[in-house]
Amino acid sequence: MLRYQKIGDIVLVKRDLSQEEMEYILNKTRCKTIVKYEGISGDLRKPKIKIIYGSETETIHKEYGCLFKLDVSKVMWSMGNIEERKRMAHISHPREIVVDMFAGIGYFSIPMAKYSKPKKIYGVEINPDAYYYLRENIKLNKLKNVEPILGDNRVLNLENIADRIIMGYILKTRFFLDKAFQLLKEEGGVIHYHDTLPEKALYSEGVYNIMKTAEAYGYKLTYYDIRKIKKYAPGVWHIVIDAKVEGC
Template structure:
């Protein structure tokens, strides 16, 4: 029997009120229940914890908003919103009420790990709590990862997660990646731009940071009708501003963001000579 039906049976609620999907981070369940009353939400949360005893808290997530990608989360049942989530042998300590975490990006994190070469210097322009930086440091022979994060809450968890995973090759910077880019040039072998929307605004800074033949992993969201013309034009314009060329290596959809809109990534090489 599907979990949705089991939850409907336990709570006595109509299946239409029960969410079809949910996400579990560590021992916290995140779900969307837009059509339920508070009393019904309480029943759903208690029922979920009864069916899944390892779940210690249930939270309602409404949206992720703003430049700093902060989630709108409300605790329905349980006592806390902090947890430690383990993925691919990497531990992520986070507070789900302050920090977003997309398990839908797991395949992208694994794909990126396979591309890292020995002794690379990598800049993670939007590091968050270490979504990409931690698994790269844990599972590759990269020489150095510079992890930049503007959100102070995320930055604190990033610092803690580096210690939690016993990593020694990650340098952290609290601040705007644009400021870092203004202070260096021809610095990185690989640049990760794991942020959206409006990531194209940061492309000229990524190009500046890049060494000749550096690889950039450019993430953004686009409507289906704009693929792949729009992202490639944005890359071309950024490279033109910095008087360099580029070569597209790979482009792929990471996941559906909403109907007709996709989170995508374009891997491209910077050519400066």
């Protein structure tokens, strides 16, 4: 079955194409470039791609009323996270301070800033290319409530400021929980914790990590909800835990 995703005027596929399949996509989408997406690597989340057709890899993608400028050869695009980006757009409110610990090009920060309109979103990103496009997207969407920060969030010089924290990362997210609780306000708040977990561990491992880290920093977990985002591997899900914690 031929599956593809159109990002602006670039099409992403996950396998090589026959000549017939390529012509079908070109006729159907009128795209300028077709790219085989082969995954991401390293802490900078750099994509590995193969250009199948065309040459240009920078585009502007419109999703849910927001504009995202990106270069698919330099920064990742989460192909299966569309519904989660829409959900996050409306989850905050104008009184909140939000820290997006893995902001990327603004996948969550941009729609949240536009629709929820929190007082401020700190968008932290370690990849210079993604940081560049984050700044471009703040300007493209004419947002005044997003402050981009280039650097490693583990050494971020901010403490006890956030009502809400977005941890839109997978595989190593648990190693950043200490910093998340340092960023939370003393009275507590909400953490959106992404991870990849086996089906049998969905209701234990991720919640346990949050609960134990909360206790170490003087908080208690008062509520959580687990949502499946997409299948990551056989028997393994990319999930998000919405965890509400309060200061003890």
